[in-house]
Amino acid sequence: MSVQAVEARAPAKAATDAVAQPVESIFIANLRDFRRNRLAVASVAMVGLFALMAIFAPYLAPHDPYASDLFRRLQPPAWLDGGEWAYPMGCDGLGRDILSRAIYGARVSMTIGVAVMMVAAMAGMIAGLAAGYLRGWTDIAISRVVDVLLGFPYLILAIGLMAAMGPGLGNIVLALAIKEWVLPCRVARAETLAAREMEYVEAARALGASRLHIMLREILPNILSPLIVVCTMRMAWIIIMEASLSFLGLGVQPPVPSWGSMVADGRQFLIGAWWVSTLPGVMILLLVLAINLASQGLRDAFDPRMRT
Amino acid sequence: MTAALQEARPLVAVRGLHKHYDLRRGLRRLVDRPAQHTVRALDGVTLDIRRGETLGVIGESGCGKSTLGRTVLRLLEPTSGSVAFDGVELSTLDPAAMTVMRRHMQIIFQDPYASLNPRRTVEQIVGLGIAIHARNTAHETRERVADMLQRVGLSPAHMRRYPHQFSGGQRQRIGIARALVVKPQFVVCDEPVSALDVSIQAQILALLAELKRELGLTYLFISHDLAVVGHVSDRVAVMYLGQVVELGPARALLKSPAHPYTQALLAAVPRVEAGGGERQRLQGDVPSPLRPPSGCRFHTRCPHAMAKCSAIAPTPVMVAPGHAVACHLHEGAPA
Numbered sequence: 001m002s003v004q005a006v007e008a009r010a011p012a013k014a015a016t017d018a019v020a021q022p023v024e025s026i027f028i029a030n031l032r033d034f035r036r037n038r039l040a041v042a043s044v045a046m047v048g049l050f051a052l053m054a055i056f057a058p059y060l061a062p063h064d065p066y067a068s069d070l071f072r073r074l075q076p077p078a079w080l081d082g083g084e085w086a087y088p089m090g091c092d093g094l095g096r097d098i099l100s101r102a103i104y105g106a107r108v109s110m111t112i113g114v115a116v117m118m119v120a121a122m123a124g125m126i127a128g129l130a131a132g133y134l135r136g137w138t139d140i141a142i143s144r145v146v147d148v149l150l151g152f153p154y155l156i157l158a159i160g161l162m163a164a165m166g167p168g169l170g171n172i173v174l175a176l177a178i179k180e181w182v183l184p185c186r187v188a189r190a191e192t193l194a195a196r197e198m199e200y201v202e203a204a205r206a207l208g209a210s211r212l213h214i215m216l217r218e219i220l221p222n223i224l225s226p227l228i229v230v231c232t233m234r235m236a237w238i239i240i241m242e243a244s245l246s247f248l249g250l251g252v253q254p255p256v257p258s259w260g261s262m263v264a265d266g267r268q269f270l271i272g273a274w275w276v277s278t279l280p281g282v283m284i285l286l287l288v289l290a291i292n293l294a295s296q297g298l299r300d301a302f303d304p305r306m307r308t
Numbered sequence: 309m310t311a312a313l314q315e316a317r318p319l320v321a322v323r324g325l326h327k328h329y330d331l332r333r334g335l336r337r338l339v340d341r342p343a344q345h346t347v348r349a350l351d352g353v354t355l356d357i358r359r360g361e362t363l364g365v366i367g368e369s370g371c372g373k374s375t376l377g378r379t380v381l382r383l384l385e386p387t388s389g390s391v392a393f394d395g396v397e398l399s400t401l402d403p404a405a406m407t408v409m410r411r412h413m414q415i416i417f418q419d420p421y422a423s424l425n426p427r428r429t430v431e432q433i434v435g436l437g438i439a440i441h442a443r444n445t446a447h448e449t450r451e452r453v454a455d456m457l458q459r460v461g462l463s464p465a466h467m468r469r470y471p472h473q474f475s476g477g478q479r480q481r482i483g484i485a486r487a488l489v490v491k492p493q494f495v496v497c498d499e500p501v502s503a504l505d506v507s508i509q510a511q512i513l514a515l516l517a518e519l520k521r522e523l524g525l526t527y528l529f530i531s532h533d534l535a536v537v538g539h540v541s542d543r544v545a546v547m548y549l550g551q552v553v554e555l556g557p558a559r560a561l562l563k564s565p566a567h568p569y570t571q572a573l574l575a576a577v578p579r580v581e582a583g584g585g586e587r588q589r590l591q592g593d594v595p596s597p598l599r600p601p602s603g604c605r606f607h608t609r610c611p612h613a614m615a616k617c618s619a620i621a622p623t624p625v626m627v628a629p630g631h632a633v634a635c636h637l638h639e640g641a642p643a
Contacts, residue, residue: 025427025470026426026427026470026472198422198423198425199417199418199419199422199423200422200423200424200425200433202378202383202415202417202423203415203417203423203483203486203487204425204436205383206381206383206410206413206414206415206487207410207414207436207437207440207441207486207490208406208407208408208410208411208440208441209436209440217428218425218428221425221427221428222425222426222427
């Protein structure tokens with residue numbers, strides 16, 4: 001039989017084949033894909049700039065964001081009549097430097113964006129893994145909670161929670177994270193449902209691996225890419241939510257500068273002094289756009305299945 | 309006395325094993341009748357796997373071969389019936405005892421791409437069993453992994469690589485190393501070569517045979533390839549719709565098959581010889597395991613079907629020593 005003919009030279013050849021290749025994990029390969037996408041890299045740099053701006057706000061801001069000078073009330077930007085270069089973007093209704101306040105405003109937006117996403121991603125990941133792998137009552141309980149939360153309008157829920165808990169940075173994070181975790185949870189659950197049927201999971205079970213090992217070591221690394229992609233995309237949305245809450249007066253309380261509350265402050269002067277609302281609005285636009293573009297680049301590199 | 313007993317006792321004793329899947333979901337369980345919504349993947353399988361043998365299992369896709377392998381290892385919970393491993397009834401073991409038991413029984417999978425976690429290195433994949441079953445230091449674990457890799461024809465230099473850097477045949481070697489590193493006694497080979505090129509198939513089969521000899525393994529070898537099963541098996545079980553219809557020594561069974569289904573399977577193997585007689589072809593498809601035929605499962609496609617075949621399920625009879633067949637044609641044959 002031909003089967004026996006080939007037997008003799010079986011093992012020797014296989015040993016030499018792959019030795020010369022460089023060691024490369026899928027993660028490194030994906031990262032290289034990502035680096036080729038110039039728009040995405042530029043967007044990441046942009047987000048990085050915003051982060052640096054938030055961290056080094058005290059050194060970058062030309063003026064104290066809280067110092068009001070009533071003689072400079074609604075002073076126009078430098079390039080308009082009545083403006084001066086010491087206050088390049090002009091001043092708001094209380095005569096505070098808009099540029100300095102916008103720089104400080106990055107702190108609120110970045111902090112809340114990152115904090116909410118961290119809390120939501122961790123909670124959603126754990127809940128989604130448990131629901132998808134353990135199935136049964138765990139899945140039913142978690143999925144029903146997710147369905148109920150999904151049925152709630154986001155802003156209404158956040159407004160209600162903020163009204164109940166009162167303002168404050170920690171409360172904003174809580175109010176947004178309470179609903180935000182359902183998205184990573186749904187993604188994690190769906191990906192886990194697919195991954196748990198893979199033969200490598202069965203192999204781990206056959207070896208007697210614990211459920212914790214299978215969830216965290218076998219499944220989690222395989223569902224991480226779509227999770228990261230979803231979370232970065234949602235971060236842009238969270239920043240808008242914070243701005244919305246602050247705009248409505250339910251977010252960060254005055255005098256702490258937040259882009260949302262700055263837009264709200266300028267609303268009453270919109271016809272006469274458009275610059276009060278415009279700069280913080282542009283800041284929101286730029287940051288959200290940069291995060292969205294970066295997350296699309298991440299998606300293309302790390303999760304090709306989601307490519308549109 | 310104990311030696312004689314061990315000799316006589318099969319390593320794995322499967323008795324009346326059933327695995328049914330209830331397709332009704334939620335409230336439909338209250339409305340629909342169970343009989344029409346239950347897939348009978350295994351429907352009363354009884355067989356022994358003797359220490360040191362290779363028991364081949366053949367049958368068409370969907371006949372329950374893989375379900376048998378997984379239920380025997382208790383990767384799937386049986387609906388009823390029992391599996392005794394070395395005299396220990398598996399279904400009575402609590403999770404902790406079952407984990408300990410898993411060291412002795414392993415599985416090699418069909419698809420070398422799906423069976424290796426793409427995010428874990430070869431060292432992590434092969435070392436998992438050691439991490440679970442032995443309290444070794446990282447250094448000892450690495451040595452055992454390196455040793456095992458060499459045994460399956462790979463190099464210890466491969467340890468830090470990821471599965472996607474290997475060919476199909478190499479990946480299957482990694483899968484074999486993962487299963488054998490815990491030094492099991494019994495290995496389910498679930499179509500271990502059917503996803504590989506023919507030339508690679510021969511290499512993997514040779515490797516499996518070599519490891520069996522060296523480590524004193526017992527195989528349950530599942531395949532739909534009659535040539536492969538005939539080559540590796542000591543005994544062969546033929547499955548049809550969740551039941552074993554014929555079981556006997558490989559050579560005798562393949563040379564003179566007793567069950568009409570086995571005869572049809574063998575007749576379907578393409579032959580090189582020119583001309584030849586009229587080939588006996590099976591008509592129609594395998595009936596749905598949702599509604600298996602009454603009596604003998606095979607009567608709807610059997611060329612020798614008789615009146616009683618659709619009414620009475622045949623019980624296995626011995627047609628030769630160690631050669632059992634479940635078919636009315638052979639009832640009353642000399643045992």
